[in-house]
Amino acid sequence: MNNIISMLPEILKAIEQTIIMVLISISAAVIFGGPLGILLYLTSENNLHESRTLNRIMNYLVNLIRSFPFIILLLSLIPLTRLVTGTTIGPIAASVSLSVAAIPFFGRLVEQSLREVPRGIIEAAISTGANTWFIIRRVLLTEARPSLVSGLTVTIVSFISYSAMAGAVGGGGVGDLAIRYGYYRFQTDIMVACIVLLLILVQLVQSVGTSLASRLDKRN
């Protein structure tokens, strides 16, 4: 317990670092991964804007990034990180590779959510002469809302744990603290404290996500 109390300043700093990393990568996931998912859906076979080439290129890129072991992705993105942030250490720098990983991750989930929207509803909208933009906003995104929220929740929880690996690039954070003290220094108490913190964070995100998704679900 004394150990944990003496570590308090470090733990607080780590919490801040984790929050920075998760916020930035999730923002990137929503801003870029969302549209990516919509495009993946629209350009797929027999869909509103079928485009084999575009769909293939996007699928290929998504699969490429998603098949990287995360630690290798972190290291291979060092040049990009330096270009964007001017440094390779700290939570902001680690957020670059986290974002690159989060965009296709969330993009895939968005694509899957949209696929679950019943065809009938979309056909009905098309027959009323609605344009694509209207269909995306008023039909697809509205119908898929609960599933999109669940997808976002999964993404946030995954990236809380991904951010632990970002310690490898000096990103810091709670998970990194657990690795540095638990794995490298054999200080189980600090490790347990970090894991409890992460657990609380994950529980919070998951329960907010679940309740929001079920409130948005019109079937309840």
Added chain:
Amino acid sequence: MNSFNFCKKVSVVVLALALTLSVTACGKTNQNSEKKNIKVGFLAGPYSDQFKRAVQPILEKKGYKVEIVEFSNAVQPNSSLTDGSIDANVFQHIGYLKGINEKDKSDIVELIKVPTAPLGIYSNKFKKLSELKEGAQVSLSSDASNLARSLVLLQQAGLIKIKPDIDPLKATEKDITENPKKIKIVPLDAPQLPRSLADVDYSIITGNHVIAAGMKLSDSLLLEDPPAIYQIILAVRGADKDKPFAKDLAEAYKSKEFRTFVENDEKAKGFSKPDYWK
């Protein structure tokens, strides 16, 4: 960090990602000669802990603001030093550094050697190296330079022979020419080695991980006497070699205070002394 500043940072990064413009969110370290803020990089473990407890206070007395940056892989401390994210590091021996300088065309130089925790052979199952049975499992570090170093130690112990013309920093299991006891080499991530003692017959562990695991260097069945190439160094960018901050860093490590600390600290027992303390 106040919330406004934080929001600014977040939006800056998101924008930068969108436009892939190079934005300097966190300014690079200023390169003036009156440098008073220094960042020193380590791998998590005893070198970092010793610095925090005994070297950092000396520097702070001289008016420096010191930040410790800990990494959990051995690639980053050098690349971060090269790009100016940190100003010095203490984690590697000169052989490893030479390899990096060649590979990355970087210019990182040694200032001084620091007290080093030697590599040793440990066992939970046997009291002596001579009890080693045929087909024994021996775990060792999977990273290139420590793997080679471990093989050299096995050769010193007379258990294997490696190619005579091989670079002692690049030898791998494939360079073993004689293995009469048919030892099975098990390469593992270094922090895993102390934990592997329950499963293997012997383990060759670098001193920093021995100490981190709460074991003693004196438990070793065989310790290497680290030759100069395996002693841990304090390293800086070539351009900073003669800067006041580099001199002060080296002086803090050489100081009587730090020496007294190393000689009396329970966790520093068995560290090899650098030449300037002999």
